[in-house]
Amino acid sequence: MPADRFVIEAVGLALATLAADARIAIAFSGGVDSSVLLDAAVRVAGASRCIALHVHHGLSPHADVWLAHCATFAHERGVEFDARRVVVARDAGVSIEAAARDARYRALDTMCSAHDVHTLWLGQHADDQAETVLLQLLRGAGLAGLAAMAPEFSPAGACATRVRPLLHLLRAQLEQYASVHALRWIDDESNADTRYARNALRHEVTPALAVHFPGFRDALARTAAHAASAQRLLDALARIDMEAACRDEGRALSHDALLAFDDDRALNLLRYWMRTLGLVAASSARLTDALRQLREVGAAGDGHRLRIDHAGQALRSYRGLLYWEAGDSSEPADETALAAREISELVWQGQSIWRLSQWRGTFVFAAVEPAGADANVASCCANARDVIPVSVLRRAVLSARSRSGGERMRTGSSAAANRTLKNLFQERGIPAWKRDVPLLYVGDELLFVPLLGVNRAALPESLDFAGPCVEVLWREDLLVA
Structure with a gap:
């Protein structure tokens, strides 16, 4: 043999x-x-x-x-x-x-x-x-x-x-x-x-x-096989609980929904949620302490003060939702606390991605079908909020800049007023530590803001949407590199 x-x-x-x-x-x-x-x-x-x-x-x-x-x-x-x-x-x-x-x-x-x-x-x-x-x-x-x-x-x-x-x-x-x-x-x-x-x-x-x-x-x-079988049952229960508690496509959990479970079930859900996000597993002691803090801040009603650090990540609470964020992310109370980063520039020639390591994320330029010969800004906005004609991206050098405070944009029709980014972030319930995003400029004009969309003031009403267009997206890295 x-x-x-x-x-x-x-x-x-x-x-x-x-x-x-x-x-x-x-x-x-x-x-x-x-x-x-x-x-x-x-x-x-x-x-x-x-x-x-x-x-x-x-x-x-x-x-x-x-x-x-x-x-x-x-x-x-x-x-x-x-x-x-x-x-x-x-x-x-x-x-x-x-x-x-x-x-x-x-x-x-x-x-x-x-x-x-x-x-x-x-x-x-x-x-x-x-x-x-x-x-x-x-x-x-x-x-x-x-x-x-x-x-x-x-x-x-x-x-x-x-x-x-x-x-x-x-x-x-x-x-x-x-x-x-x-x-x-x-x-x-x-x-x-x-x-x-x-x-x-x-x-x-x-x-x-x-x-x-x-x-x-x-x-x-055999022990490993038995444990794997039992773990599959716990994961099946966690998936049921995730349906009740998950928000934002699984990136967040409802604080109240999590705390409605008893400790064993809540800890099982936390472990499963962390695995779905690709996070390093936490010890039982660490998770038990995290759940204790979650119950305490929930009772006190001051969840915005919560910060639980683990393996380069931080568990945060905002408006009743729990998020995992990069552990070195700041929580600026106003624009004066925002971190300044070096400006990056790009002469756009049809690239589909623009990686920005200093923000640990990527701008994505995804081609979309032309809106048709009779398209206008209003109809295009209704169909795809962040669609921009290729001609605009080629108008001048693109740059990614840090927020410095006081920037304004218009998210609605021509009749809408320009509003500060801070007010728009607050209105949409975006946590303070998620607002430190790269602003996309074409020349010296603000064009796109992650989490808020296209600045309509940068798109003249006469602009032709019947030609080639792209949808601009911002993809943030989940884990620290």
């Missing part, structure tokens, strides 16, 4: 769930696990269907050597290769392992999107799963933590489904495959550092467990 058959069978089963022409991205670190996965994927699916994706974290002095090794390994097999360099954030309260993992997955998803690949294969195996369950048990994790790694998972907002074809196989089986096929791989020196909890389990705990409880990996895998 071939020594590599278990790996080949596992990859074949994973491949059978995909369309015949679907491409597969393999997260390729260069270690033995991902090297085995990539080699087996090429043997089963063919090199043309595979792309190897490498993330350069810059945490090891050998990172450049690893990048070169991975590129060579892929090219030797005729596999397309791509890599991204990331900067691992060192935020307070977030471990270096967690920060690196978050940066890695964001980079992998970016590469999958760039290559239009919707399936990402990961090399984790049964030993990794057992270590994960043990870590979560020792941390006092809930069901979501004990469920550990899913064989298949589609994260909210990600373009690629994450698949772990080798999750039921032992590390020893992967090493046997590597030996049979004479694979060369990287040994990351940090894997021997027992200051990291996972490494301590791997080198000092699981060997002892294997002696006294030889089947511990299978037992922990």
